[in-house]
Amino acid sequence: MSAAHDKKFFNTFMLVLGVLILIALGLWALARVVAVDTQEANVHADPAMQAAVNDRIAPVAKVAVSGQDNSALAPAKPQAAAPAAEIGGEEVYNMACVACHGAGVAGAPKYGDKGAWGPRLAKGGDTLHKHAIEGFQGQAGFMPPKGGRVDLSDKSIMNAVDYMMAAAK
Ligand code: HEC
Numbered sequence: 001m002s003a004a005h006d007k008k009f010f011n012t013f014m015l016v017l018g019v020l021i022l023i024a025l026g027l028w029a030l031a032r033v034v035a036v037d038t039q040e041a042n043v044h045a046d047p048a049m050q051a052a053v054n055d056r057i058a059p060v061a062k063v064a065v066s067g068q069d070n071s072a073l074a075p076a077k078p079q080a081a082a083p084a085a086e087i088g089g090e091e092v093y094n095m096a097c098v099a100c101h102g103a104g105v106a107g108a109p110k111y112g113d114k115g116a117w118g119p120r121l122a123k124g125g126d127t128l129h130k131h132a133i134e135g136f137q138g139q140a141g142f143m144p145p146k147g148g149r150v151d152l153s154d155k156s157i158m159n160a161v162d163y164m165m166a167a168a169k
Pocket residue numbers: 092093096097098099100101105106107108109120123127128129131132136137138139140141142143144146147148149157160161
């Protein structure tokens with residue numbers, strides 16, 4: 001390795017480095033030219049972007065100060081649950097009852113099985129309505145309240161009971 005050889009290498013190396021720096025600056029200038037009209041309007045002032053930023057920089061907690069109007073701090077009231085609509089018996093049965101009563105699972109009286117339903121029909125419709133809505137622990141097993149679908153209205157469950165009773169008469 002001679003000193004002249006080193007010098008030649010150093011010069012070439014610096015030349016390449018310089019060219020790369022020029023290319024990088026050129027690309028940066030080109031990007032500015034392309035984005036100068038669009039970046040502000042399409043990125044920085046985009047409402048979605050603004051909202052995202054506001055969301056990120058929002059304080060994690062708010063302090064209610066006594067003697068001031070703190071109504072803005074009140075947690076949003078949960079939407080009042082819409083009164084459960086009344087649904088027809090067959091539909092409710094297929095949604096909530098067929099899982100057990102369709103095949104007679106776990107002691108459930110099977111749909112249309114007159115032998116299994118006979119003694120139950122004898123209790124009267126009101127009792128069966130009550131047992132279906134509130135749940136019932138009998139000899140055969142446990143009937144969960146509303147078949148587990150407590151979101152359904154009482155009337156919907158009664159419709160399903162009537163639907164099953166009609167099939168067992
Ligand atoms: C997880 C299973 C299961 C689901 C779901 C289910 N039941 Fe039952 N149901 C039972 C069992 C088990 C019995 C029998 C309880 C006993 O007499 O020991 C029963 C009994 C009944 C009885 C008779 C109660 C009595 O007093 O003899 C009615 C009426 C009834 N179910 C209605 C319904 C209705 C309506 C639905 C749907 C909304 C439903 N069940 C969903 C398991 C279920």
